[in-house]
Amino acid sequence: MGKAANSSISLKQIHVTDNFWNKYVHLVKDVIIPYQWDILNDKLEDVETSHCIENFKIAAGEKEGEFQGAVFQDTDVAKWLEAVGFVLNYERDEKLEELADETIELIGRAQQPDGYLNTYFTIKEPDGRWSNLMEGHELYTAGHMIEAAVAYYEATGKRRFLEIVSKFADLVCQTFGPEEGKIHGYPGHQEIELALVKLYRVTREKKYLDLAKYFIDLRGTGKNYFLEEEKRPGHKRIFPDFVNYDTMYAQAHKPVRKQRTAEGHAVRANYMYSAMADLAYEYQDKELQQACRNLWDNMVHKRMYITGSVGSSGFLERFTTDYDLPNDSNYSETCATIALAMFGKRMADMEKDASYMDVVERALYNTLLSGIAMDGKSFFYVNPLEVWPVSCMPRTSREHVKPVRQKWFGVACCPPNITRTLASLGQYIYFQEENEIYVNLYVANETEVTLNGVPFKITLKGNFPWENKMTVSVDGVQETEAIIAFRVPAYAENFKILRNGKEENLTEDHGYIKISGKMYKETFEISFDAEPVFVHANPQVRVDSAKVAVVKGPLVYCVEEADNGENLSSVMVNTDQKIEETYDDELLEGCSVLHITGKKISEKGWNEGILYQNRKVELEDVKLTLVPYCYWGNRENGEMLVWMKELFYM
Structure with a gap:
C-alpha cells in the first residue's frame, strides 16, 4: 500500500491517552501553541523578538517596515501551523482553526504573483532569488511551509494552504531540474526533499516526487554547486563571518549513495537521510536504501549519544569523528534529535526492523523531552549530558550550553519543532x-x-x-x-x-x-x-572511559545538584550494587526515582589557597538520587551529570 503523508494510519484515528506523554501532549493545544503564537506576534516583552508575523504583513504590503530575523524566519510560523494541523486531527477547535485560517490567508497575500513565497527575499533582497542556495535557505523554508500545508489539509480537508504551497512548488519545479534553462542546483539546507514527497503523497503529482529525487541525486556530483556559486560576479554572502565553506558541512562532498559516514550539520544530514529513505521506498531504489543503512549504522553506532542525540560539535552544530562524544561541550541540537527520529521511523517502516525504533524511542523519551520545560514555556536548543552552570560563559567553548531553558531564541527552530513532534506523536506508535x-x-x-x-x-x-x-x-x-x-x-x-x-x-x-x-x-x-542497569560506553569513547551511566528501559537517568549537592564530577559509584527504584507521585509530576550508593572525593584539608597538592585522595560515603534525564532542569539551576566515574576495587 502507498504511504500517507505523515502516518500510515491517519492521525485523526489515533488518540493518545498515555500518562507519561500527556504531561506534554496536553500542553500543546492549551499552553504551547498560544504561548508561541504570542511570541510570533511579538506580544511578550521578556523574550527575544520574533517579528515573524510582522514580516508577512510587510511582504503583503499591509505594513511598512524592514525584514527582521533570520533568513529562514518564516519557518517558525510554518512549524506552528503544522503543529496546529496535527492538533486539529484529534480535537477540532473552531477558534484555533479560525486563527490558522487567518494566518494562512496572510501568507497567501504575501505570496508573489508567480507563486514565490519568502518574506526575506521579497522584502530585503527582491533581486536575490535563488542566487545563494548555499546560505539563502529558500528551499528549506519552502519545505517547512509545504509540510505545514500538508498537515493542515490532512486535518481539515481545506485546500487553501495546499493551493498556496502547490503554486510555490510548481514554481520550484519550473526553476530547478535537469532541463536546459533551469538551475542545476540543490538546497544548502535540506528539507524540501522530504516535503516534496509529502506533497506528492497528497496530490499524486509525480513532478514533486521527481524533483525531490533530482535534488538528492544531484547533490555532491560534479563541480560543487556552492563553491561555483561563490565565484559568480557580485555574489553576496548572507553570513559573511562563515568563511571557507566546507562542502562536508552540507553533505555535498560526494554523491549521497557514496556517503558512508554521517558528516556535517546534524539537522541537515538527518533531514536529507529522511528524504533518501522516502525516495528509496517510492522508487524501490535498493542502492539508495543501502546508503541509508550505511549512514544510519555509522551515526547510531559511532556518533550518537546514549540519550539519542547527535551532533557533538558546538562549532557549526555538526558531527565530528567516530566516538568523539564530549558531554559538557556537546551541541546535540533538539532539532537534530527530532530529525533522527524522523529518519529512524522511515527506515523502520520500510524495512520492518525494530532496531530502528529502539533508537527512535530513546531519542523521543530523552532528548526530545529534555528540550522543553514541563510547563511548556521554555526550551533547550542544546542538550548536554553534563552541566556546571558557572562554566557556561560567553566567549568560551561552552558558550552555547545553557544551564537553564530559554523562553525563546533569535534562531528559534527548536521550540516549534518540539511542538509539531509532540502534536504528531501518534505517527510513531x-x-x-x-x-x-x-x-x-x-x-x-x-x-x-x-x-x-x-x-x-x-x-x-x-x-x-x-x-x-x-x-x-x-x-x-x-x-x-x-x-x-x-x-x-x-x-x-x-x-x-x-x-x-x-x-x-x-x-x-x-x-x-x-x-x-x-x-x-x-x-x-x-x-x-526492564530493570535499571549500569551501562558502559565503548572504550573508544575516550571521555566516558572508566565512567558509567544508569538506564531503565528507554530512559537515561542523571544526577542533579538539587538532590545530590554540588561538584557531581567528584562522585564515584560501584556497579556491583543493586539499583533501588521507587516511584514518587509528587516529584516532577510523578516519576520513578533511582537510588544508589557511592563515594565522593572529600574536600577536607583543601582550601582556596591550594590548587595542587601531593596527597592521597580521601573518599566519603554518599547516597545518590537519580531522575530521568528528560526532566532535568525543571526544579532549580544547578549541576547535572549523566556519566559518573566508576569506583574500582583492585
Missing part, C-alpha cells in the same frame, strides 16, 4: 501494511484501523515506562484474517504475550513478534522485565 499492524511504541492510546476492509478499534493501556505491563485490545466488527506485530525492545528481558489469557509461542522476526490468524475480539497481555 503504529505502522500499517494492508492487514498488518505493527506496534512500535508502548504509548497508551485508542486507535481505529481497517484490516481487510473490517473496522477495528485498538486500545493500548499501561503505565509504561514506569511499569512494563500493557494490555492491547483488538475489537473488530467481524472476524477477519490479520497480523499484529509487537516490538520487542532491545532492553526487554523475559518478553511474554498472553492472547486471551493463553501464553503464545513467540518467534521473533527483526525485533517483532508477529501473531497471525483470525482476529475478532482479542486481548493481548504484554509483559517484560
